[in-house]
Amino acid sequence: MAEGRDRKDGSEPLDIEDPGGKLGVLLPGLGAVSTTFIAGVESIRRGLKKPIGSLTQMNTIRLGKRTEQRAPLIKDFVPLAELEDLEFGAWDPIPDNALESVQGSGVLDRYDVEQVSDFLSSIEPMPAVFDKKYVKKLDGSNVKQGETKRDLAEALREDIRNFREEKGCDRLVMIWCGSTEVHLGQHEVHSTVDKFERGMEENHEKIAPSMLYAWAALKEGVPFANGAPNLTQDVPALTQLARSKNIPIAGKDFKTGQTLLKTIIAPGLKARMLGLEGWFSTNILGNRDGEVLDDPDSFKTKEESKLGVLDYILQPDMYPDLYEGHEHKVRINYYPPRGDNKEGWDNLDIFGWMGYPMQIKIDFLCRDSILAAPIVLDLALFLDLARRADMGGIQEWLSFYFKSPQVKEGLYPEHDIFIQHWKLKNTLRWMRGEDQITHLGTEYYGGYS
Numbered sequence: 054m055a056e057g058r059d060r061k062d063g064s065e066p067l068d069i070e071d072p073g074g075k076l077g078v079l080l081p082g083l084g085a086v087s088t089t090f091i092a093g094v095e096s097i098r099r100g101l102k103k104p105i106g107s108l109t110q111m112n113t114i115r116l117g118k119r120t121e122q123r124a125p126l127i128k129d130f131v132p133l134a135e136l137e138d139l140e141f142g143a144w145d146p147i148p149d150n151a152l153e154s155v156q157g158s159g160v161l162d163r164y165d166v167e168q169v170s171d172f173l174s175s176i177e178p179m180p181a182v183f184d185k186k187y188v189k190k191l192d193g194s195n196v197k198q199g200e201t202k203r204d205l206a207e208a209l210r211e212d213i214r215n216f217r218e219e220k221g222c223d224r225l226v227m228i229w230c231g232s233t234e235v236h237l238g239q240h241e242v243h244s245t246v247d248k249f250e251r252g253m254e255e256n257h258e259k260i261a262p263s264m265l266y267a268w269a270a271l272k273e274g275v276p277f278a279n280g281a282p283n284l285t286q287d288v289p290a291l292t293q294l295a296r297s298k299n300i301p302i303a304g305k306d307f308k309t310g311q312t313l314l315k316t317i318i319a320p321g322l323k324a325r326m327l328g329l330e331g332w333f334s335t336n337i338l339g340n341r342d343g344e345v346l347d348d349p350d351s352f353k354t355k356e357e358s359k360l361g362v363l364d365y366i367l368q369p370d371m372y373p374d375l376y377e378g379h380e381h382k383v384r385i386n387y388y389p390p391r392g393d394n395k396e397g398w399d400n401l402d403i404f405g406w407m408g409y410p411m412q413i414k415i416d417f418l419c420r421d422s423i424l425a426a427p428i429v430l431d432l433a434l435f436l437d438l439a440r441r442a443d444m445g446g447i448q449e450w451l452s453f454y455f456k457s458p459q460v461k462e463g464l465y466p467e468h469d470i471f472i473q474h475w476k477l478k479n480t481l482r483w484m485r486g487e488d489q490i491t492h493l494g495t496e497y498y499g500g501y502s
């Protein structure tokens with residue numbers, strides 16, 4: 054363990070390796086989110102766009118007392134890879150290159166795509182580990198063949214090594230941007246690394262393709278984050294593997310759209326001790342993600358991820374008068390004319406003083422992939438930072454980016470976006486040996502005795 058790593062009080066900075074050289078970002082899934090992310094990074098690199106929505110690129114971080122006036126950009130405070138040094142690789146069962154995929158997804162307008170089309174057309178997906186059993190609404194021809202799941206996962210490892218070599222990458226990260234797989238519960242085969250590896254050899258049906266990518270990444274020393282609600286890396290076998298190899302992992306399900314708003318609004322209602330009788334959320338969307346979620350098994354995976362947030366934020370057990378028994382319903386409707394431009398409606402039945410009812414209506418004309426792309430960027434850069442800081446295992450400080458934050462068994466996840474944001478920044482301060490910000494502020498008034 055490097056010097057300073059063991060400190061208890063946060064007063065000494067961690068030893069963080071320099072981010073020199075290239076960082077490869079490996080993306081299982083070259084669909085709407087991945088291509089919006091890649092097109093955006095390239096547009097920023099060419100000076101055409103600003104990195105809006107990205108904390109690593111735009112957010113500042115306050116250090117010390119308010120009177121010290123120290124608030125550098127996060128990217129000047131912690132050593133992050135430069136956008137210029139990013140290389141992209143992807144797998145997809147659909148053989149379209151990134152240009153064809155971006156055109157098909159309809160997220161970006163033609164002019165923006167044209168500006169980076171040469172770059173996008175150079176990114177071809179590698180053959181995927183894909184099985185229709187896990188994503189029923191999808192067919193693809195760009196698929197690896199292998200006798201066992203172990204063989205397929207070994208082929209992914211070889212892809213990772215080849216990519217690293219061909220692109221001259223010093224470091225890699227992998228972010229699952231593939232479709233939502235059917236719902237899988239935890240099973241004995243996920244309980245230890247040995248059982249999981251035996252399960253791969255026996256083609257165990259509870260081992261989904263996304264798990265093979267996560268396993269391959271961890272075996273190759275590559276940090277892994279999961280942008281979909283699938284279990285994937287959130288099983289004991291893979292968290293143990295991440296821990297034993299000291300590789301950062303994070304998940305699950307990018308927090309965009311309706312859930313983003315939910316985790317902004319619910320903490321505010323609770324802060325004011327306003328009651329909630331019910332929250333009904335419905336969406337229409339017409340992209341490929343929407344089509345995949347039209348399958349009830351994939352929707353179940355998503356629904357579980359979306360439903361969790363309110364209970365954790367509102368804590369009905371602690372505030373039964375305000376939140377016990379509140380209704381929470383979430384619907385996703387596949388409606389092709391809308392494409393990637395989702396519309397999400399929320400109806401909140403709340404109550405206040407003397408129990409008087411009130412309503413809040415939200416109509417969010419949302420662009421999912423536009424909200425997701427900067428999350429992919431931040432996760433890539435922060436996972437790489439964590440790796441260089443020798444911070445292996447579950448990265449709970451990245452909960453900010455997820456609908457179902459992965460936490461250690463026995464801990465409940467934190468969903469309140471403001472607490473998540475604070476935790477993220479305090480972790481960065483801790484890494485650099487800066488004081489935590491408590492917002493107490495009595496020192497400005499000479500203290501109280």
Ligand SMILES: NC(=O)c1ccc[n+]([C@@H]2O[C@H](COP(=O)([O-])OP(=O)(O)OC[C@H]3O[C@@H](n4cnc5c(N)ncnc54)[C@H](O)[C@@H]3O)[C@@H](O)[C@H]2O)c1
Nearest residue numbers: 082084085086145181231232233281307309341342421425
């Ligand atoms: N768009 C958002 O804001 C958002 C928010 C939260 C989560 N997500 C999740 O992120 C994922 C990507 O979303 P999207 O809008 O880009 O979807 P998309 O359908 O446009 O892209 C997903 C891609 O993954 C590919 N794929 C499926 N199985 C694969 C496998 N085994 N290996 C490699 N590739 C595979 C598909 O062929 C497709 O091209 C989905 O799981 C979605 O639920 C998206």
